[in-house]
Amino acid sequence: MRNDVAFGQYYPANSFVHKLDPRVKILLLIAYIVLIFVIRNFLGFAVAIALLALAVAFSGVPVMKVVKSIRAILFIIIITFIINLLLHREEGETPFFEWWIFAVTPSSIRFSLFMALRLISLVMGSSVLTLTTTPVRLTDGIESLLYPLKLIKFPVHELALVMSIALRFIPTLMEETERIISAQKARGADFESGNLFSRIKSLVPILIPLIVSAFRRADELGEAMESRCYTGSKNRTKYKKLTLGYRDAIATLVVAAAFVGVIMLNIYGVNVI
């Protein structure tokens, strides 16, 4: 199970994308998310997917590791696709299929495919960020970007640290989940048969010990941090300095070019596909 969850798990390598400044990576990911939501045609998606493919190629991360990140939200993607396929409708359309309030129309097919592609691109793009950035670098990046909020006494460092610890604990909690499942199975629990309702119900004996364990771990981690002199952001120094370099400029230019391309396709190529 642990290997199936790519999201949040850093993949150690020394690639072009790994070496990018985390602030740049975060901003480029935000730009990429905006990009996939402003796309209005399939050619635009071709540009977005090409951009993602480029990022994966220059990340040194195995393609399957990025693709596997979709598994975590596959259910949501399918549900979103079905709902949009059956419920989206534009005026004056002739449906291919109609029953009660449900109908499949040319626009619903297009719209549901768009939504599915958006979600897939969103998760894969985010995975590239977490796979190529250590949680500490990510924390430093977020902290640096949110620095202006410190002026209004917003706990920027604490928020960034919480996110970093959450990412750090993903593999640990996955391991714990595996252990709990094995322990419950050994005591006769059945998670594979029955209808959807009984399957959801059968998750309770996994979730309760997992939550209890997470609280216990949080308590122990808090003590360990305190004993290692953690007192918040005050007077703290950083081992790794964030610096911008030529790679960051190249990456920004590539994403900017893709953005311009998508906008052009939106203006001139709405009806291409």
Next chain:
Amino acid sequence: MQAVKVDKVSYKYSEKEKLAVDGVSLEIEAGEFVAVVGRNASGKSTLARMINGLIAPLSGEITVFGNNTLDEKSLFEIRKTCGIVFQNPDNQMVASIVEDDVAFGPENIGVSREEIGKRIDFALQATGTEPFRTEMASKLSGGQKQRVAIAGVLALKPKILILDESTSMLDPIGRAEVMAVVENLRKTENMTVMVITHYMDEVVGCDKVFVMADGKLLKTGTPEQIFNDKELLDEAGLELPVPAKIAEGLKRRGVDVGLPLTKEQLKERLWKLFAKT
């Protein structure tokens, strides 16, 4: 020089519960290697947490190199001086990458980037974890993770190292790895080490052993004094180290080699016995 002085200290976790630590007094000299042993819930870990200033005693007081743990202003200095390694390495690592985790402590005390780098180098070398420097901590074995946890504490350059059942979740190889690191630190850094353990084999090399039961300190003595006191061992629920158990078995079969506490002692005495016969 006195490293730790615990003076008539008591503590309880809640009003309804009985005292977890009950009027304990002890002293640890700088450079000493001491062990705290006893059954579960005998107050060992509570005592360690009080020495580190994580919890304050209800009565009595503790000083660490002269700093009182009841003085809020001294806590930062105490935690810099006295590092504690807990039972589960997974629950004490803040960062995913080994070097980032080791850097956490020095970053907290505000030392320069160059100094952090030097401290990481020192801590990783001292614990033999240099090859894992850029590895994901989650991918390491239990023993390796615990050594990284020790490195994280060592990077603070503490004078005292407390291992709170730090080997209890490890297999024999992992335990041996961790204890080898401790032994090395004692020799090279002259560090004061306090080991809290259920494994009596980890106790035999100590200068002093504190035996606890029901929150009270039953006895302080050398390993020889402790393991020769059968009544105390029964009262505190302690076992003999493996070589001593073997010697006891031999004694029942008519071969008396005394009470060796280490493999080497047992081997030596057996050789002597064979030489005689």
